[in-house]
Each structure stands twice: as C-alpha cells, then as structure tokens.
Amino acid sequence: MERLTISGKNYMPTDRVMNHPKIKEDVKTIARLNHALQKYEDAVERGQLVMLPCKVGDTVYYLKGHIIEQAKVKGIYLNDKNDYLVCFYGWDVSFYIFKKYYFLTYEEAEDALFQQSANQWQK
Secondary structure (H helix, E strand, C coil): CCCCCCCCCCCCCHHHHHHHCCCCHHHHHHHHHHHHHHHHHHHHHHCCCCCCCCCCCEEEEEEECCEEEECCCCEEEEECCCCCEEECCCCCEEEEHHHHHEEECHHHHHHHHHHHHHHHHHC
C-alpha cells in the first residue's frame, strides 16, 4: 500500500491560510483527517492492522469442479501458526487460498470458471 501521509509529520498550513475565514474550519478538518489516516498507515506498516477479505456472515462463492458453490462465512481467526483463516461450516481456509479460489460475487466466480475452462481448452 502506498502511503498518503508522512509518518511523524503534522500537516499545518501557513498562518495566512489558517486565518482566512472561509477555509479555516476546512483546513482544521483536513489536518485532523490527515492525522487519523497517518495512524492507520502506521498501524499497517507495523503489521497491527489486517485487511480482511470478507466479513462474518458474507456469502462467498467457490469452484467445485465445473460447478459454482456458495458458502457462508462463519468466522475469521488467527491460528497458532499466525495464519489468518476464514472459517466456514465444516472447513477452514487460509487467507492465501481464500484470495485465490473464493469469490465475493457470483460474477467473479463465473469469470474464474470461464477462465478455468479456457485454460483447459488451450492444453
């Protein structure tokens, strides 16, 4: 992820800009947003913030042979090997596998099925 802020630096415009009556509040809001974004970016760099591929309760789609199946996400957890897993009813999948073979929309699954079929015809 490309940073949008500079860690440890606060954005504060010049006094001339800050004293302009029409934009004074907007500049303060931008400075607060910049500070908040900076905290999130720092957390990502330290490995303290993880972007989840889905949320609990989502319906996801996966390929089973030439059929598109669906499953509900039961949970997301970190196992004792520090691998993040997506938990379904009856099986768990690592984030690495999830991102490659599970899809958040039916259309994405259809595209993957089409691509799989196209690759088989090329062999």
